[in-house]
Structures are given as structure tokens and as C-alpha cells.
Amino acid sequence: MLTWYKTGTPQQKKTFWACYSGWALDSFDMQMFSFLLPALTLAWGLNKAEVGVLGTVALIVTAIGGWGAGILSDRYGRARILVFAIVWFTFFGVLAGFAQTYHQLLMARTLQGLGFGGEWAVGAALMAEVIDPKHRGKAMGYVQSGFALGWALAAVVATLLLAWLPQDMAWRAAFWIGIIPASIVLFIRRHIKDAPMFERARQSSAPRASLASVFNRRYARSLILSSVLVIGLQAGCYAILVWLPSLLSQREVAATSRIVTVFIMAFGSFCGFAVAADLCDRIGRRPTLIMLSICAWIVTVSYMLLPLNPTLTAILGFLVGFSAIGMFAALGPFLSELFPTNVRTTCMGFAYNVGKSVGAGSVVGVGVLSTHIGLANAMGAFCLAAYAFAVFGMLLLPETRGIVIENIGTEDDGDTVTIANPARAPS
Numbered sequence: 001m002l003t004w005y006k007t008g009t010p011q012q013k014k015t016f017w018a019c020y021s022g023w024a025l026d027s028f029d030m031q032m033f034s035f036l037l038p039a040l041t042l043a044w045g046l047n048k049a050e051v052g053v054l055g056t057v058a059l060i061v062t063a064i065g066g067w068g069a070g071i072l073s074d075r076y077g078r079a080r081i082l083v084f085a086i087v088w089f090t091f092f093g094v095l096a097g098f099a100q101t102y103h104q105l106l107m108a109r110t111l112q113g114l115g116f117g118g119e120w121a122v123g124a125a126l127m128a129e130v131i132d133p134k135h136r137g138k139a140m141g142y143v144q145s146g147f148a149l150g151w152a153l154a155a156v157v158a159t160l161l162l163a164w165l166p167q168d169m170a171w172r173a174a175f176w177i178g179i180i181p182a183s184i185v186l187f188i189r190r191h192i193k194d195a196p197m198f199e200r201a202r203q204s205s206a207p208r209a210s211l212a213s214v215f216n217r218r219y220a221r222s223l224i225l226s227s228v229l230v231i232g233l234q235a236g237c238y239a240i241l242v243w244l245p246s247l248l249s250q251r252e253v254a255a256t257s258r259i260v261t262v263f264i265m266a267f268g269s270f271c272g273f274a275v276a277a278d279l280c281d282r283i284g285r286r287p288t289l290i291m292l293s294i295c296a297w298i299v300t301v302s303y304m305l306l307p308l309n310p311t312l313t314a315i316l317g318f319l320v321g322f323s324a325i326g327m328f329a330a331l332g333p334f335l336s337e338l339f340p341t342n343v344r345t346t347c348m349g350f351a352y353n354v355g356k357s358v359g360a361g362s363v364v365g366v367g368v369l370s371t372h373i374g375l376a377n378a379m380g381a382f383c384l385a386a387y388a389f390a391v392f393g394m395l396l397l398p399e400t401r402g403i404v405i406e407n408i409g410t411e412d413d414g415d416t417v418t419i420a421n422p423a424r425a426p427s
Contacts, residue, residue, distance in 0.1 A: 004135030005142075011193065015130045016139060018189045019123040020146040022082060025185050026119045027150025028157075029093055029178050030058075033109075034242045035158035036171045038249050043168055044102055051246075052367030056360045057106060058113030063350075063357035067214070069118025070349025074209030074342060075202075077194045078126035081118060083186065089115025090182035097175030117356075120332075121349035128336035128344075128405060129195035137285065137401070140336070141277020141329030148270035148325075151241075153181075155262040197406045201341035209346040222338045223351050225397045230355025232390025233293070233331065235362040237324055239382040240300060242363045247304075247375050261317055265325075268318035272326015284401045285334040289394050292327035297387035300324055304380035324383075337400035340408040362386065 005013065041051055065085075073081040089112045096108035124140060131139040157177060161170040207213075214223060244262075272292070279288040299319040306312070331352075339347040362382045369378035 004132065004138045008132070008139075012130050012132075012139075014188075015127060015192050016143060018082070018185075018192045019127045019143045021185045021188050022086060022119055022123055022146075023143055024146035024150040024153075025086065025178075025181050026089075026116060027147040028154045028181055029089065029112075029150075030116065031151045031154040031241065032158055032174050032178070033058075034244070035154060035162075036174055037242070038246055039162055039167050039171050040105075041246075043171070046102065049364070049367050049371075050102065052364035054102075054106060054109065056363040058109045058116060060357040060360055061110050061113035062117035063353040065114035065117025066121055066349035066353025066356075067117070067211075067346070068114070068349075070121050070345035070347070071209045071211065071213070073118070073122045073125065073345040073349075074213075078122050078129075078198065078345065079189070079192045079194050081122050082126065082192075083189055085115050085118035085122065086182055086185055086189070087115075089113075089119075090178055093175050093178045097172040117349065117353045121335075121345050121352050124332040124336055125345045125348060126192075126195065128333065129197045129341070133404065135281065136336075137281035137330065137333045138277045140332040141273055141280065144277075144329045144332060145270050145273035147328070148266045148273065148321075151269070152263055152266040155259055155266070159259050197341055200406075204342070207342065209343045213343045213346045214350045216343075219339060219343070219347055222397070223347055225393050226335055226338060226351040227355045227358075228393030229289075229390055229397065230331070230352050231359045232386045232388070232393060233327065234356045234359030235389070236296060236300060236359075236383045236386035237328075238360050239362040239366050239379050239386065240320065240324060243366055243375065243379055247379065250375055261313065264314050265317045265321035268321025269325035270321075271318075272322035273329040274326075275322075276326050276329035280330040280333055280401070284399045285330050285337070286394055286397065286399045288330040289327055289334065290391060292323045292330075293387050293391050293394070295319070296323035296327065297384065300383040300387075301380045304376045304383065334397075334400055337403045337405055337408070338397070341406060344405075359386070 005016070008016070037051055037054070040046060040054070046054070069081050069085055072084075092108050092112035092115065096105055096112060099105035099108055123143065127140050127143055128136055158174055161174050161177075164170075165173055213219075244265075276288055276292060279291075299316055300323075303313075303316040303320050306316075335348050335351060336344060366375070366378045366382055369381065372378075373381070
């Protein structure tokens, strides 16, 4: 399964670790906040609607950040913008730790969200363009597994800080400590370069990316449907990730048991990333996403609504991580193969982050709905609707396994793609 890495060039390996570490940091910062929500709720006397807005705002503005970073990446290079994104969201994360009021924290989180938006699409495009095409799904899937590492680290760090420090200082220290992993990521990224494919596209006669690129009729169908797909996947994912600590707290699960629960789910997500990464190169991107969406549909609703004993909680927690989060391993290859190189990160950034921002509305929605039907029921209802929405979008998108991404948009006035030999690549 790791043949793709062993046979990779030094530059491919450097790019992999640069993208992996960046995605882990993105996950660390985002999930850290979800673990701090119960403490912030108590410290500032917030209601669930206010908590929902605080948890959603950074996700909503990622649409702007992702779109802007995508345009800059298509014009000036992937590697350069990846470094800028890390510096941006780390700076405003540290600034959030100094907030004295709810609205100051809300503003810092809003600005931090602009940086979050650029990390995924730019890193995914860079990895897609650098790696051997027959291993694209596996390599990009393992990049996504950095999410599990960041999630697990956030659980440990947040729990330790909340246990060792006074509550009002613990959440501030949690924001400030983000500068340490960010410095490590910047060190890893110091020597990465853009792919030759990107340099050729930038020097070609193809139109340069701009704000108007996403409104080009050539990309409209793929943009709309990929946004629908991401809305569904993210709505289900964020309903679980942001509200899970609060649900465990509401069920009076001990702090140590909460860490175990999160670790089980994070381990499940890592296994899901590995399996989805392999499957999307073997059976295709779309079949993998559909299969895991149906699985996520079943297990997330079961996890929220069934009466659980410790054993069943562990089993379903693993399956939730495996399916609901692990499926994102197939999303990066899928979206990167829908758009031409000269506008790849512009369109990916727009589709992914608009989908992410709209999907993040489930955080507020769960908070509001929970006041009427309870938190577990609200989470289950949103997951049920979200995965149905995602499957609808992906059924209308084409299968992309085997596409030569450098040739997308180079024939017949830019409306066709070239399909390479889709024979199964060795793993």
C-alpha cells in the first residue's frame, strides 16, 4: 500500500510531508476550538445559539479565504500561498487568545477563518500535480490522514490544559500554543516547489485565474455539483465534530473517557483515510464516496439516537470516524480532476469552501434545533439530511479516475478532458 511513497522522488516526499503537516495543523486548530466550547460556554455564560455562531463563523468565511487563496495560488504558485495561509491563521489564532469579550473573539475567529480556507484546496492541488498520476488517490488520501493526527493532538492538549490551568486561562493558552506546531510546519515547507505542470500552465496562453473564473460556463456544472457534494459531507462532519464534546459532556461522560472516545474516533478516521485512499485508485472516486456516504448515513444516525453501552459506543465511534471523516480521502483527488491547471485551485477553493461554509451552517442549526428536540436528536437529524444531499450531488458528477489532469481543458475549446488508460495501478 505504501509503494507509492517508497518509489517517490525526494521532491514528491517533501511535498507529501509539507501538505500532511499543514492539514494536521489545520485540523489541530479547528478541533481545538470544539474542545474549548464547553469551557467558553461556562466562562462567558453563552447560550447554544451564541456557541453555534462562534463555532461556525470561521467556517463560513473560509469560502472567501479559499476563493482568494485559490486565485492567488493559480497566479503566483501553490507553495508560496501555502506558507502565507499558515502564517495568517496562526497569527489570528494567537490573537484570539487575548480576546476580552465575546465579540472580540468572534472577530478574531472570523479573520482566522480566511486562512483556513486556503490550506485544503492549495495543498490538494499541489499534491495532485506533483505525485505520479497512478498513485494520486493514495497519496492525497494519506495527506488527508493528517486530520486524524491533528484531531488527536487537539484532544490531548485541550484536556491537559483544562485540567492543569484555571478555566479562564486554559482556553487562552490553547490558542497561544498553536504557534508551536505552526513553526514546525513552516520549517517543513521551506524547500517545497511548484510542480512543472503548474509552471507550464502559467507560461501557456491559457487565461489567468481571476474572480470571474468561477463564473465561466465551462466550469459551472462541475462547480455547482461539487459544491453540493461538499455541503452534504461537511454538514454531516461538522455536526459531529463541533458538537461531540458537548454531547459527551451532556451525557456526563468523564473527561478521561471523552479522550478515549475521541481517540477511537480519530483512529477510525485514520483507518478510513487509508482504506478510502486505496479504494479510490482501485474502484474509482465516485463509488468510494457513495459507499462511504451510505455507511456514514447509517452509523452517525445510530450513534446519536441509539441507547449506547461502552462497547457499542466504541464500535460505532470507530465506524463514524472511518466513514464520515475517512471518506474525505477520496474528495481531494476527485475535485482536483474536475478542473484545468490554470484555474484548479480557484475552482477547487471555491467549491470546497463554499460547500464547507454552507455545510457549517449545520453547527448553528444543531444548536438551535437542540433547544426543541435535544442535542443528540438534532445531530442525528442533520446527519440524515446531509448525507442524502451529498449522494445526490455525487451521482450527477462524472467518474474521474484515470484523467490526465494536465490535459483538462486543452482540447475542443477547453470543454473536454483526456482520459488516460484507466487500468488499475499497482498499489
